[in-house]
Amino acid sequence: MTLYTLHAPPPMTDPVMVMGLAGWGDAASAASDAADWLAEDGLPVVSFEPDAIFDYRSNRPVLRLSGGELRSLTWPRMEMVHIRPGGIDVLVLVGNEPDYAWSAICDALGDLVQHFNVAKLVTLGSVPAPVRHGLDAAVFCTSSDPRLLLPGDEMLMDEIVVPASAGTVFRSAIEEVEVPSIGYWAQVPQYVGRPYSPAITALLGKTAHQLDVVLDVSSFTEDAIDQISRLDEILERREDAREFVEGLETSFGTTSTFPDDLPTADEIADEVTRYLREAENGDPSS
Numbered sequence: 001m002t003l004y005t006l007h008a009p010p011p012m013t014d015p016v017m018v019m020g021l022a023g024w025g026d027a028a029s030a031a032s033d034a035a036d037w038l039a040e041d042g043l044p045v046v047s048f049e050p051d052a053i054f055d056y057r058s059n060r061p062v063l064r065l066s067g068g069e070l071r072s073l074t075w076p077r078m079e080m081v082h083i084r085p086g087g088i089d090v091l092v093l094v095g096n097e098p099d100y101a102w103s104a105i106c107d108a109l110g111d112l113v114q115h116f117n118v119a120k121l122v123t124l125g126s127v128p129a130p131v132r133h134g135l136d137a138a139v140f141c142t143s144s145d146p147r148l149l150l151p152g153d154e155m156l157m158d159e160i161v162v163p164a165s166a167g168t169v170f171r172s173a174i175e176e177v178e179v180p181s182i183g184y185w186a187q188v189p190q191y192v193g194r195p196y197s198p199a200i201t202a203l204l205g206k207t208a209h210q211l212d213v214v215l216d217v218s219s220f221t222e223d224a225i226d227q228i229s230r231l232d233e234i235l236e237r238r239e240d241a242r243e244f245v246e247g248l249e250t251s252f253g254t255t256s257t258f259p260d261d262l263p264t265a266d267e268i269a270d271e272v273t274r275y276l277r278e279a280e281n282g283d284p285s286s
Contacts, residue, residue, distance in 0.1 A: 001052045003104055006112075009045040010082060015089035015116055016211055017174070020124035020203075021078065023097025025165035027188040030126035030199035032094070037200070038207065038215075039092035042081035046112060050075050053098035053105065080112070086213030091116060097166040105166075106173030113179050120148060121181035122210045123171050124203050126196075129187040131248055133231050135224055137202040138187040138251030145180035150209050156185070182210065187251060192231070197224035 020026075020035025059076040078095035098105060113121070131138060140156045143149060168183070175181050184206040186199035201220045208215040235242040 002049055003052050003101065003108055004046055004048045007043075007045050007047065009116070010043065012082070012089040012091075012116060014119040015082075015091050017080075017091045017093065017113060017116075017118045017121045017179075018124065018207060019093040019121065019167055019170065021093065021095060021097045021165070021167050023165065024163065025125040025127065025167060025185075026097075027126040027128040027186075028192060028196040028199060029194040030186050030188055030196050031124040031203060033195055034124055034200045034203040034207070035092055035094045037220075038085075038090075038204065039081040039083060039094045042083040042092060044079050045082050045091065046080035048078040048095075048098070048105070050077060053078060053101050054096065055099040058099055059096050085211060085215060088211050088213055090211060091118065093170075102166060102169055106170060109170050110173050110177045113174050114177055118174075118179050120210075121171060121174050121179055122207055123167055123181065123183035124207065125165070125167065125183060126186040126188050126199050126203070128190045129251075131187050131189050131251055132245045133189045133192060133198070133228055135198055135228055137196075137198040139184050139202050139206060140187070141182055141184050141206075143180075143182040144175045145182070148180055148182040148210070153182075153206075189245075189248075191245075195223070197221075197227050200224075 018035060018038060020031040020038075022029060022032035026032050054076045056076075061076065062074045063070060064072045064074070076096040078093070078098055081092045081094060083090050083092060093109075129138075139154070141149070141153050142156050143153075149155065171181050171183060184203055186202050188196050188199050197220045201217050201224055204215055204217050204220065235245055
């Protein structure tokens with residue numbers, strides 16, 4: 001079975017590759033939402049064969065129905081999309097973290113980045129952390145080349161052992177063919193769900209700096225302001241939750257320990273859901 005299809009790519013000059021896949025290492029889907037937004041309306045240049053890389057029991061096709069009729073069927077996908085923000089050639093790897101063929105995909109990506117003469121790789125990720133919400137989401141980075149670090153970038157220096165995402169495995173394979181890389185990881189409060197616009201905005205801001213372009217993220221900024229305001233309103237009504245959140249840091253150091261009594265995402269999500277339901281019924285104060 002063919003692993004991928006290479007479409008007719010446009011002429012490119014030393015493109016930058018950006019990668020943000022949905023799945024592991026994508027808390028609140030912040031990384032994949034950022035990458036999807038970046039790739040929107042782009043031109044697919046590489047499409048991976050879904051039957052070859054997905055287990056449809058874990059990455060199921062999505063049905064959309066309306067009025068009792070099937071309107072669309074969307075298959076999981078992983079593809080490389082070409083965009084040109086600010087005249088810069090960018091290849092964005094988007095889609096779902098694959099279930100199968102990671103080693104084969106590593107080989108394919110190694111060949112593809114050499115074929116396209118990729119200049120550097122920027123990976124996007126997001127991790128759940130015991131931090132409080134705010135407009136400026138904390139971001140740390142890892143890099144194979146310190147020369148890619150920009151002012152404000154904070155390197156993750158501690159030694160940690162964690163399960164690898166497909167994105168980090170693919171990044172390692174791309175580094176092996178001597179493409180320098182830098183990865184940005186947004187810290188997402190454990191009690192928030194998707195979308196978490198502050199993290200999306202932060203990741204797109206780091207991406208824009210690496211590309212040396214201006215990205216219009218005003219829609220995410222507006223959403224972030226609204227989302228933080230809603231969360232603050234909820235906490236005003238819940239003294240116990242407010243006291244806990246106010247005790248959290250704005251960023252999480254890797255040498256810190258997780259508190260034993262950390263509320264689960266479901267516990268505060270239930271309160272968020274109840275609040276929104278009441279707001280829709282016109283009685284958010286009950």
